[in-house]
Amino acid sequence: MTAQNRQLRLAKRPVGRIDDTTWEITTEPIPEPGTGEFVVRIQYVSLDPAMRGWLNDVPSYIPPVGIGEVMRAHAVGTVCASQHDSYPVGATVAGMFGACEYALSDGRLVTLVDTDLAPAPTWLGALGFPGMTAYFGITDVGRTKPGDTVLISGAAGAVGSIAGQIASLMGCRVIGIAGGPEKCSWLTEELGFDATIDYRAGSVGRALHEAAPEGIDVYFDNVGGDILNSALAVLRTHARVVLCGAISGYNATTPPPGPSRYLSLLVNRSSMTGFIIFDYLKRFPEAQAALGNWIRRGDLITREQIETGGIEAFGTTLNMLFDGANTGKLVLAM
Ligand SMILES: NC(=O)c1ccc[n+]([C@@H]2O[C@H](COP(=O)([O-])OP(=O)(O)OC[C@H]3O[C@@H](n4cnc5c(N)ncnc54)[C@H](OP(=O)(O)O)[C@@H]3O)[C@@H](O)[C@H]2O)c1
Known part of the structure; x- marks a missing residue:
């Protein structure tokens, strides 16, 4: 045939x-x-x-x-x-x-x-669109610096797992939010995240105050919804919120409510910036070289x-x- x-x-x-x-x-x-x-x-x-x-x-x-x-x-x-x-x-x-x-x-x-x-x-x-998104989201959009406290939601997924490792390689303290204990232990035990929050296990707001008592400098948001709202409540001054995605609302049949804590952006002189990875196509070789080097050295899982x-x-x-x-x-x- x-x-x-x-x-x-x-x-x-x-x-x-x-x-x-x-x-x-x-x-x-x-x-x-x-x-x-x-x-x-x-x-x-x-x-x-x-x-x-x-x-x-x-x-x-x-x-x-x-x-x-x-x-x-x-x-x-x-x-x-x-x-x-x-x-x-x-x-x-x-x-x-x-x-x-x-x-x-x-x-x-x-x-x-x-x-x-x-x-x-x-x-x-890691070497395709998710890796590119993680790289430019952390470096360009998030303007992440060594020493920053970086919070990542959807942290055990394609983008989040790479974004967290990049922030860690840059010398940041990295907190990941993911669903379930297996995902959370993978993040801390294998990927080098400093702390995790299992959002299915209890209040994200309370856990965030414990994990980041002095607040966060960068929030890399993959999920939107209630988790975004909780993250806005712990921004430090001049924090950057990287609006990468909002998967919690993608199947919604009515518009999801906006984040009630958005005034935290004003109070903390912070920014929230959306981006589309297709705008970075010309710079993919730069990200692929950086990610490729980390993979070769065994620094990026x-x-x-x-x-x-x-x-x-x-x-x-x-x-x-x-x-x-x-x-x-x-x-x-x-
Ligand atoms: N801006 C851009 O150009 C760009 C490019 C690529 C991707 N993205 C965005 O990046 C995000 C991650 O994409 P990905 O490809 O890396 O997917 P992924 O994280 O590998 O998979 C999606 C994950 O989202 C989590 N999730 C699903 N429903 C949720 C909910 N209601 N609340 C909280 N978490 C939920 C699940 O993990 P848990 O088990 O932890 O719930 C799931 O494993 C998406 O929002 C996507 O649209 C944006």
């Missing part, structure tokens, strides 16, 4: 949590590369909280995925046919190839992956959780992010 290309397409816009009716799988012949093109056999697809936002028909930093379109996804794979000099057959590449088994590319926004430095899935995690099941498992795997069922970067093997 000739191999075919299966693709996951958006069938229906979800309200709240995604389910089986959100997607349809289509089958087509594997594309043939024209001059200046190549075909990638996808091996791993990245699952990202932002994907939930890309399904909403609302204005955002990127157009929504259209009904009938292949789901947008960062992925890594091997070139299996090529008419492009820079991407020969056998090369491992990462790019926005989509949730599919084979993708046609002209090389735009594609990275050649160095599997000697790190295995292919790490290029969707990277972790991917690789789920199986191929394209049929995309939706259930994506939902794992909203259940806190991942530690480190969540990836689907195709």
Whole structure:
């Protein structure tokens, strides 16, 4: 039987949590590369909280995925046919190839992956968008300095686990907020976080006053909601809140309430800055060099959780992010 290309397409816009009716799988012949093109056999697809936002028909930093379109996804794979000099057959590449088994590319926004430095899935995690987000969120947006007390929510996830380690390598005191005792002990015992708060175990506000009695200089926010509100209550003067994401509200069907403690920004002469990692594309080599050096030296621990099941498992795997069922970067093997 000739191999075919299966693709996951958006069938229906979800309200709240995604389910089986959100997607349809289509089958087509594997594309043939024209001059200046190549075909990638996808091996791993990245699952990202932002994907939930890309399904909403609302204005955002990127157009929504259209009904009938292949789901947008960062992925890594091997070139299996090529008419492009820079991407020969056998090369491992990462790019926005989509949730599919084979993708046609002209090389735009594609990275050649160095599997000697790190295995292919790490290029969707610490050396991919999550690592870039952690790096520029901590350095540029957070203007983090040695000696700062840095608080990170979603700390055991793809972005948070790298952001915390970068802050630690910069000489900061790092406090992580995560769900559950296993995640918290991974952060302190293996990643070098100084303290953790299990937000499912009790009051985050009280735990924060104990973990940071003199307050925090940087809050790297991945989750929004009540945890953001608690963090605002412990800002020091001239603190920086890095608005990276707000996963607690991504499945909400009504607008979540704003943080009632926002006046803490005024009282403490502090700032809260949102950023989109796509704005840093030109500077990715700088972050990849820094993160690559830390990985080579054994100073940065990277972790991917690789789920199986191929394209049929995309939706259930994506939902794992909203259940806190991942530690480190969540990836689907195709
Ligand atoms: N600004 C940008 O350009 C940019 C780029 C990439 C990612 N992001 C954002 O960064 C954040 C983290 O992304 P990621 O890829 O690293 O995902 P991730 O942290 O690997 O996975 C999501 C984690 O969020 C936590 N979570 C889920 N629901 C929650 C809730 N209601 N309250 C508190 N925590 C909750 C879960 O961990 P627990 O078990 O700890 O609950 C889950 O494991 C997301 O908000 C994402 O949108 C932003």
